[in-house]
Amino acid sequence: MRLIADTSRCVGAGQCVLTDPDLFDQDEEDGTVLVLDGEPAGERLEHAHEAVRLCPGQALSLAE
Amino acid sequence: MPTLPAVRSCPFAPPDEYLRLRDAGRAVRVRMPTGSTAWALTRHADVRAVLGDPRFSSDRRLPQYPFFAPTQPSAHAPARISLIGMDPPEHSRARRAVVGEFTVKRLEALQPRVQQIVDEHVDRMLAGPRPVDLVEALALPVPSMVICELLGVPYADHDFFQTRSGLLLSRVPTVEERNQARGELWGYLGRLIDAKAAAEDPGDDLMGRQIARQKAESGGVDREALIALGFLLLVAGHETTANMISLGVMALLSRPDQLAALRADPSRTPAAVEEMLRIFTIAEFVNARVATEDVELAGVLIREGEGVVALSSVADHDPEVFPEPAALDFDRGARHHLAFGFGIHQCLGQNLARQELRTVFDTLIRRVPGLRLAVDPDELPYKDDAHVYGLHELPVTWD
Numbered sequence: 275m276r277l278i279a280d281t282s283r284c285v286g287a288g289q290c291v292l293t294d295p296d297l298f299d300q301d302e303e304d305g306t307v308l309v310l311d312g313e314p315a316g317e318r319l320e321h322a323h324e325a326v327r328l329c330p331g332q333a334l335s336l337a338e
Numbered sequence: 339m340p341t342l343p344a345v346r347s348c349p350f351a352p353p354d355e356y357l358r359l360r361d362a363g364r365a366v367r368v369r370m371p372t373g374s375t376a377w378a379l380t381r382h383a384d385v386r387a388v389l390g391d392p393r394f395s396s397d398r399r400l401p402q403y404p405f406f407a408p409t410q411p412s413a414h415a416p417a418r419i420s421l422i423g424m425d426p427p428e429h430s431r432a433r434r435a436v437v438g439e440f441t442v443k444r445l446e447a448l449q450p451r452v453q454q455i456v457d458e459h460v461d462r463m464l465a466g467p468r469p470v471d472l473v474e475a476l477a478l479p480v481p482s483m484v485i486c487e488l489l490g491v492p493y494a495d496h497d498f499f500q501t502r503s504g505l506l507l508s509r510v511p512t513v514e515e516r517n518q519a520r521g522e523l524w525g526y527l528g529r530l531i532d533a534k535a536a537a538e539d540p541g542d543d544l545m546g547r548q549i550a551r552q553k554a555e556s557g558g559v560d561r562e563a564l565i566a567l568g569f570l571l572l573v574a575g576h577e578t579t580a581n582m583i584s585l586g587v588m589a590l591l592s593r594p595d596q597l598a599a600l601r602a603d604p605s606r607t608p609a610a611v612e613e614m615l616r617i618f619t620i621a622e623f624v625n626a627r628v629a630t631e632d633v634e635l636a637g638v639l640i641r642e643g644e645g646v647v648a649l650s651s652v653a654d655h656d657p658e659v660f661p662e663p664a665a666l667d668f669d670r671g672a673r674h675h676l677a678f679g680f681g682i683h684q685c686l687g688q689n690l691a692r693q694e695l696r697t698v699f700d701t702l703i704r705r706v707p708g709l710r711l712a713v714d715p716d717e718l719p720y721k722d723d724a725h726v727y728g729l730h731e732l733p734v735t736w737d
């Protein structure tokens with residue numbers, strides 16, 4: 275699964291970083307999401323699913 | 339037609355009238371205190387859907403905007419509107435400019451200072467007489483000091499903004515009183531920004547950095563926009579976290595089993611904070627929108643120009659999503675609550691709030707193990723008269 279972030283929709287709420295700081299970070303300047311692992315597996319994939327669900331900007335998605 | 343807003347009969351649950359709205363249907367017509375009508379949504383999925391849908395506007399200048407107070411404040415407000423009242427693309431630009439100040443990493447760097455502020459207030463409380471009002475001693479001054487330092491506003495003036503922001507979020511004052519409070523805060527921030535803008539070094543704080551950035555980008559300072567930003571952060575930074583601190587302490591002191599669980603395992607505090615945010619959902623008045631086109635949602639056709647109020651307190655007690663919603667259960671995994679809203683307006687300061695709440699609860703549990711309510715829980719004065727739910731006073735004592 276590929277983890278995709280649409281930074282134009284990101285509102286910088288950091289819910290993703292709180293879900294998994296190994297998977298996500300935020301740009302220091304504008305707070306938008308940085309994906310640290312574009313193809314998460316195992317537990318990280320579960321965290322990715324949770325972050326997709328929580329993200330208020332609907333900026334994250336998972337694709338085959 | 340039911341009229342909003344209604345008052346809670348139990349602090350751990352939404353108002354009974356709202357629960358009846360939920361039983362009446364997914365979308366129910368209600369009357370707002372201004373006399374206008376709006377659709378009230380109550381299900382978790384519907385509230386998320388409307389708040390995440392760009393076809394619903396947050397612009398408070400729209401005549402149909404459903405205010406929770408009998409007067410339309412925008413009619414008298416200064417011309418400039420703050421983040422929460424803007425739509426994209428204006429909103430996206432303004433939020434982007436400031437969001438870097440609230441990243442998870444930035445706030446982690448701030449943690450030692452937050453801890454220090456909490457410890458100083460707890461020291462002072464323990465050294466003073468008991469019983470004491472925890473709102474005065476801790477719940478209000480801690481977030482107030484934190485937001486002042488973060489913004490670059492002198493904490494010495496705290497009496498001035500605490501009283502004004504309290505007035506602005508109360509339903510009791512008249513339009514004139516609210517306008518006066520707003521005008522005074524506006525003027526205060528204007529003078530502060532002018533002084534910072536005129537100084538050689540505007541200061542290493544949020545306002546100072548915004549000023550420096552604007553000067554570098556355009557050579558000038560957008561004074562009104564900065565006032566609006568400072569106004570929003572100052573008011574929101576005072577009332578919301580303060581009320582969550584006092585409600586959270588009340589909850590812990592009246593649910594000894596939950597308190598014992600936290601004391602036994604402090605790593606559970608973040609989950610406890612989420613659950614408290616969910617159960618109280620204190621600031622739903624911000625979740626009002628206006629449809630900018632016809633939208634089918636929650637099983638009805640919402641027409642262009644109609645108002646919608648997304649009742650997040652009810653959504654956060656949706657039994658389909660949170661079984662036995664009135665039970666405070668730290669283990670339920672409540673992170674998808676809507677206490678900070680959803681969509682592009684989701685609270686900018688949410689992680690700061692989480693951090694302050696965590697620090698206060700952990701510190702009180704560790705340092706004041708004998709803390710208890712000094713009055714009967716039924717006598718506590720809840721803020722049934724304000725836009726943000728909370729406690730006017732929380733008398734506590736300790737052994």
Ligand code: SF4
Nearest residue numbers: 284285287288290329
């Ligand atoms: S949770 Fe969503 S909106 Fe928030 S920082 Fe992460 S990607 Fe951006």
